[in-house]
Amino acid sequence: EKQYEFILTSRPAEGVALITLNRPKALNALSTPLFTELNDAVKRFDEDDSVRALVLTGSDRAFAAGADIKEMKDKQFSEVFKGKFLESWGLLTTIRKPIIAAVSGYALGGGCELALMCDIILASPSAKFGQPEINIGVIPGGGGSQRLAHAIGKSRAMEIVLTGRNFTAQEASDWGMVSRVVPDEEGGVVKAAVDMAAVIASKSAIAVQAGKEVVNAAFEHTLAEGLRYERRLFHGMFATKDQKEGMSAFAEKRQPKWSHS
C-alpha cells in the first residue's frame, strides 16, 4: 500500500478498500494536504479493478472536525475565489464505486459535508454531526447546505445551519441522513461498514456502478428525467455478461459467478 502522511489505507476484506483519516492532533481537520492525499487514494482505488467498494472513516474521537480553520483564517476573497478553494473536495462524488462513511465522534462542518458526499453513512452512537460554520462567521462551503437539505429536509437543515448546534447519531438516523446507528456491541461502526462494503463487493461491479448512478440521478434530475435515465440504464444492463449470468444462474438454481463485465 502507498504511504501517506495524513491518511492510512488498507484492504480489510475481499474487494474492499478502507481509508482512515489520520491527523489526530487536529481531530482530522481537513487541511489541503490531507484532502490532496484523500483524493489521491480515492482516485487510485476507483481505478483499481480489485477494489469494488470503499469505506471512509476517522478515529473514535473524530471523523473530521471540519475544514482546517487555522489554514483558512487569513485567506482573502481573491485568493479563495481564484484558487477555487474547496472545489477539489468534489472529486469524491465523481467516483464510480460506492463509498461508505463510518462515522464516530465529531463530524462537523467539512466533516459532516464529507460524510454527506459518501453514498451511505453508518454512525456509531458517539457520532456528533453539525454545520457549525455560523459560529465562526461563515456558512458551509463543502456542499453542506445543499446535501444536508436533501438529506434531512428544509426546516431541519435551516435549524442546523443557522443555529450551528450539533445533532446526534440518533437524530441523524431518525431524520434519514444515516442508514443506521451501529451499537457498540456489534463490534463497531467500521466493522459494520466493511461488512456492508464486502456484501456490495460480492455483487456484479457493473450493476453496482449502474445502481449508484441511478440513485444519484434522483437527486440531480426531475422525476421524469430520472425515470427515463433509470429505464435506459436498465435496458443497457441487457448488454452485459453479468445480466446473462445472473438471470441464468437464477433459472438454473445456482450461485452466479460475476465477470464484472
Ligand code: CAA
Ligand atoms: N481546524 C483546525 N484545527 C482544529 C479544528 C479545525 N476545524 N478542529 C479542531 N482542531 C484542533 C484544535 O485547534 C486543537 O488543536 P491544538 O491542540 O493545537 O489547540 C485540536 O484540534 C483539538 O481540538 P480541541 O482542543 O478544540 O478539542 P475539544 O475536544 O476541546 O473540542 C471540537 C472539539 C468541539 C470539535 C472543537 O475542536 C471544535 O469546535 N472544532 C471546530 C469545529 C468547527 O467549527 N468546524 C467547522 C470548520 S469550518 C468548515 O468546515 C467550512 C466548510 O464548510 C468547508
